[in-house]
Amino acid sequence: MAEKLTIATTSLAGCFGCHMSFLDIDERILALAEVARFDRSPLTDIKHCRDRVDLGLVEGGVCNAENVHTLREFRRHCRILVAVGACAINGGLPTLRNPIALEECLQEAYRDGIGVENPQIPDDVELPLLLDKVHPIHEVVRVDYSLPGCPPSADVIWAFLSDLAAGGEPSLPRELIHYD
Amino acid sequence: MYDHLETAENPENLKRVVIDPVTRVEGHGKVTLLLDDDDHVRQARLHIVEFRGFERFIQGRPYWELPVLVQRLCGICPVSHHLAAAKAIDQVVGVDRLTPAAEKLRRLMHFGQFLQSHALHFFHLATPDLLLGFDSPAGRRNIFEVLKEYPDVGLEGVRMRKYGQEVIRVISGKRIHGSAAVPGGMNKALTCEERDFLRQDIDQVLGWCRNALALIRRIYLANREHHERFGLIHSNFMGLIRDDGAFEIYHGGLRAKDASGRTIFDKLDYRGYTGILREEVRSWSYMKFPYIEALGKENGWYRVGPLARINNCDFIPTPLAEEARQDFLAQGAGGPVHGSLAFHWARMIETLHCAESIRELLDDPELLGTDLVVHGERRPEGIGVIEAPRGTLFHHYQVDENDLVTRANLIVSTTQNNQAMNESIRQVAAEYLDGQTITEGLLNHIEVAIRAYDPCLSCATHALGRMPLVVELTNAGGRMLDRLHRRADGTVSR
Numbered sequence: 001m002a003e004k005l006t007i008a009t010t011s012l013a014g015c016f017g018c019h020m021s022f023l024d025i026d027e028r029i030l031a032l033a034e035v036a037r038f039d040r041s042p043l044t045d046i047k048h049c050r051d052r053v054d055l056g057l058v059e060g061g062v063c064n065a066e067n068v069h070t071l072r073e074f075r076r077h078c079r080i081l082v083a084v085g086a087c088a089i090n091g092g093l094p095t096l097r098n099p100i101a102l103e104e105c106l107q108e109a110y111r112d113g114i115g116v117e118n119p120q121i122p123d124d125v126e127l128p129l130l131l132d133k134v135h136p137i138h139e140v141v142r143v144d145y146s147l148p149g150c151p152p153s154a155d156v157i158w159a160f161l162s163d164l165a166a167g168g169e170p171s172l173p174r175e176l177i178h179y180d
Numbered sequence: 181m182y183d184h185l186e187t188a189e190n191p192e193n194l195k196r197v198v199i200d201p202v203t204r205v206e207g208h209g210k211v212t213l214l215l216d217d218d219d220h221v222r223q224a225r226l227h228i229v230e231f232r233g234f235e236r237f238i239q240g241r242p243y244w245e246l247p248v249l250v251q252r253l254c255g256i257c258p259v260s261h262h263l264a265a266a267k268a269i270d271q272v273v274g275v276d277r278l279t280p281a282a283e284k285l286r287r288l289m290h291f292g293q294f295l296q297s298h299a300l301h302f303f304h305l306a307t308p309d310l311l312l313g314f315d316s317p318a319g320r321r322n323i324f325e326v327l328k329e330y331p332d333v334g335l336e337g338v339r340m341r342k343y344g345q346e347v348i349r350v351i352s353g354k355r356i357h358g359s360a361a362v363p364g365g366m367n368k369a370l371t372c373e374e375r376d377f378l379r380q381d382i383d384q385v386l387g388w389c390r391n392a393l394a395l396i397r398r399i400y401l402a403n404r405e406h407h408e409r410f411g412l413i414h415s416n417f418m419g420l421i422r423d424d425g426a427f428e429i430y431h432g433g434l435r436a437k438d439a440s441g442r443t444i445f446d447k448l449d450y451r452g453y454t455g456i457l458r459e460e461v462r463s464w465s466y467m468k469f470p471y472i473e474a475l476g477k478e479n480g481w482y483r484v485g486p487l488a489r490i491n492n493c494d495f496i497p498t499p500l501a502e503e504a505r506q507d508f509l510a511q512g513a514g515g516p517v518h519g520s521l522a523f524h525w526a527r528m529i530e531t532l533h534c535a536e537s538i539r540e541l542l543d544d545p546e547l548l549g550t551d552l553v554v555h556g557e558r559r560p561e562g563i564g565v566i567e568a569p570r571g572t573l574f575h576h577y578q579v580d581e582n583d584l585v586t587r588a589n590l591i592v593s594t595t596q597n598n599q600a601m602n603e604s605i606r607q608v609a610a611e612y613l614d615g616q617t618i619t620e621g622l623l624n625h626i627e628v629a630i631r632a633y634d635p636c637l638s639c640a641t642h643a644l645g646r647m648p649l650v651v652e653l654t655n656a657g658g659r660m661l662d663r664l665h666r667r668a669d670g671t672v673s674r
Contacts (some may be wrong), residue, residue: 007211013230016638017255017356021584023304024355026342027335033324042321043304045203064256066229068210097239105233110461113235114576114589116468117460117477124464125228126212151255151356180354 005165007040008053008078012067013094013134014060017151018085019043022057022153023070035165047074049077055164059151061091062135066128075141080164083136084148084157085145086179093150094134145170147180181413182606188214188223199623202226202630204321206256207637211626213609219616224609224628226602228467228640235588243272243562245577250575250590254639256300258357259348260568260593261639263430264575266286266361267564272579274556275364281549282365285351287430288541289360290566291534292347294429295385297569298486298531301634302392303337306524315621329492333395336388340531342439343385347538350374365553372548379542386500386535392525393437393504393528400525408511409611411520411604411629414439415481416472417488418596420567423447425494427501427533429567435492436472436482441515444472450565453574459591467598467640470591481599484571485633486526491516498540501533520604520632521562527634568593570636592639604629 011019025032040049049056056078062068075081086092097105111119124134137143146155156176163170189215193583200210208230214223216579222293234253246265251258252296263286270278278286295628308321311330327334345355352358400407418436419601422428433447434456448456460466471480482488491512496502508525511517540548564575571593578587608629613622 011208011638013232014638015258016636017252017258020255020300021356021632023300023310023341024345024489026338029323030335033327036597038322038324042201042203042205043310043326045318047201047203058621062231063232093249094232097233100233100237105236106231108236108239109231110468113459114587115454115458116460117458120461120463122461122463122466124227126210126225126227126229127466128229130231139470150252154355160493180356 004037005035005055006037006039006053007041007055007057007060008039008049008074009043009057010059011042011076012058012060012071012088012137013063014085014087014092016042016059018057018059018088019152021085021149021151022157025151026154028158032161049073050079053078054080057084058082058088058137059084060132061087061094062137062140063094064128064130068131068140071137071140080144081141082160083138083146085147085152088137089146089148091134093138098133102130105154148177150180153178182603182610185221185224185606185610186602189222194222197618197623199626202627202637203633204308204627205631205637207635207640209630209635209637211605211630213613213618214628215618219614219618221609222533224602224606224626226598226605227465228598228637230637231466235590238588239585241585242583243269243577243585244363244583246577246585248359251357252588253294253592254636255356256636256638257293257297257569259289259352260573261292261575262352262361264566264568264573265577266363266566267431267563267566268575268577269363271562271564272559272577273363273558275554277554278365278558279549279551279554280546281369282552282554283430284544284547285366285370285552286361288538288547289348289351290430291538291541292351294344294534295389295531295538295568296342296344296348298527298534299337299340299344299392301569302396302524302527302531303334303341305394305634306631307333307337309624309631310396310524314621314625314628318620318624321624325567336391340385340388343381344534347378350378362553364555367552369550369552370548373396375542375548378538382535382539382542386532386539389528389532389535390500393525393532395505396525396528397536400521407521408519409629411608411632412518413435413520413600413603413607414518415483415600415603416475417442417491417516418472418482418484419488419492419572420450420565421447421493427489427493427496427505429489431566434565437492437516437642439458439516439518441491444475451563453563453565453576457591459595466596467595469598470596471599482596483600484529484596485523485569486595487517487523488571490526490529490619491569496529496533498533498536499538501529504532515605520629521527523632523634570594570634570639571596592636594635594640596631596635597635598640601630601633601635604632
């Protein structure tokens with residue numbers, strides 16, 4: 001049998017909806033397990049990419065220093081890197097904070113919010129530094145493919161993975177391409 | 181309790197062990213442990229490391245956008261945010277009661293979401309620990325391995341989740357981030373064909389839910405003493421309840437009970453939540469720590485979610501789930517059940533209730549009604565509360581005369597379990613890790629305790645993050661005039 005395709009996934013500044021859409025392949029997960037093996041992913045307990053990975057699926061944009069770090073780890077380890085969904089491609093809904101000063105957002109949540117006790121901005125060393133804007137991932141690393149949608153449907157993800165697993169150049173039929 | 185392990189006295193002299201990222205949970209979190217030279221745990225913390233800032237950036241948006249906008253907080257339970265926001269917006273448009281068809285469609289969608297979310301958590305995320313063992317090799321602890329070792333169990337889980345997602349799709353057009361609720365109602369009636377499509381499989385789904393319940397019961401009781409003790413903490417419980425004391429997830433009053441099962445408050449109108457709850461900020465997490473104000477910060481924290489709901493209600497209004505509830509409560513010997521792993525059991529009782537309720541609703545002729553929207557007189561404020569899969573969810577909006585949001589407050593389910601999750605990992609650290617050589621398997625014990633709560637850290641990151649590391653002041657020509665650097669220890673230099 002041919003070597004299995006290795007896949008890593010991560011969610012940066014996203015909502016996990018793209019990961020859920022991936023699981024919406026439903027029973028096809030069995031067929032996938034025949035041809036693919038999962039490396040680093042929130043669905044496994046592998047916390048960092050082990051060696052080379054064929055395919056990296058990235059959900060979410062980049063909002064803090066840790067996202068940058070994770071994204072670079074993915075680019076280093078993954079032969080093919082895919083921006084999955086609106087947030088990875090364009091920054092998506094979290095970019096609604098971009099026109100607003102970061103400090104104002106923090107003030108609202110942790111100082112001026114309704115029912116806030118002990119108002120202070122969390123600043124422990126264990127918390128990753130926030131970027132002043134949310135960025136799409138292509139501003140940080142080279143991206144090989146983008147799968148549009150919020151989230152891309154399971155059928156889109158399946159068509160893409162099937163083409164890759166078969167060794168071909170992925171192409172999406174027009175009716176599968178949605179941006180909502 | 182274990183709160184002495186929240187903050188070590190001399191952290192600088194301790195070894196740091198980190199679990200980063202916490203996996204098989206939804207969203208971004210990490211755990212830090214500080215150990216002394218003899219490997220005694222001195223500090224254990226679950227940190228929520230991301231911040232997004234919804235409360236601020238939805239200010240200035242038109243109120244009717246909210247249900248589709250805020251559901252993007254979370255791709256696992258978008259329906260929760262969609263419906264909580266919709267309930268708040270109903271109030272803004274002056275609607276206190278929906279048409280029967282609209283309310284039943286919302287309920288059906290909500291039951292569908294509970295089913296998919298609970299199945300996802302139990303099968304995809306938790307069974308690797310429960311079936312393969314807390315100490316099994318990290319490379320094996322995942323759904324793919326469960327599907328290989330226990331193909332029937334795994335596949336039923338996949339199909340339960342699929343059915344819940346299909347309920348959502350039929351009503352909202354998409355499985356994730358669809359559109360269904362509008363101010364004062366719903367945007368599309370259910371057709372006979374759609375109803376019949378969902379009817380085809382519901383009996384089979386109900387059977388799978390019974391199997392899942394039997395499975396967790398068997399696992400739990402097979403090693404009862406260990407499962408009761410693991411992550412055991414004692415807490416208050418809070419959640420919505422129907423007027424007659426029945427289990428309820430879409431609309432009701434707030435009830436809280438203390439650790440011994442005595443009522444703290446009952447049937448409170450949730451629109452008065454600001455007089456009941458406060459949220460404490462701590463420097464080391466972006467997730468706040470809510471508590472019942474009357475009990476104070478020290479004693480007022482509580483748990484929400486499946487365990488709280490099953491402990492709190494007087495009965496479940498469907499027969500199979502009610503039978504399961506009584507069987508479950510027998511574990512608590514008259515009082516509430518407190519073991520953290522009992523969350524899994526409670527979750528599967530709820531899943532069964534959802535399947536029973538979906539079947540009932542699909543037989544209800546009012547579900548197909550086409551009168552879907554009610555109008556009322558505009559109000560400046562709306563508060564919507566529901567029980568999300570992970571617990572009570574609060575959405576609160578103020579809207580100006582131009583229909584734009586001026587203020588927003590969200591208290592998500594997982595946030596309310598923040599203190600409990602921290603207390604549980606401290607218990608596990610103290611009881612299982614203290615003085616031991618730390619292994620990967622032992623660290624997974626910490627994650628097992630967190631997973632019991634099914635935290636959705638995506639939801640919990642709705643508030644925004646930390647100050648930038650470097651501030652540069654440049655003149656109009658781009659030449660740097662000044663530069664401030666904030667180091668990791670919080671000191672600032674020029």
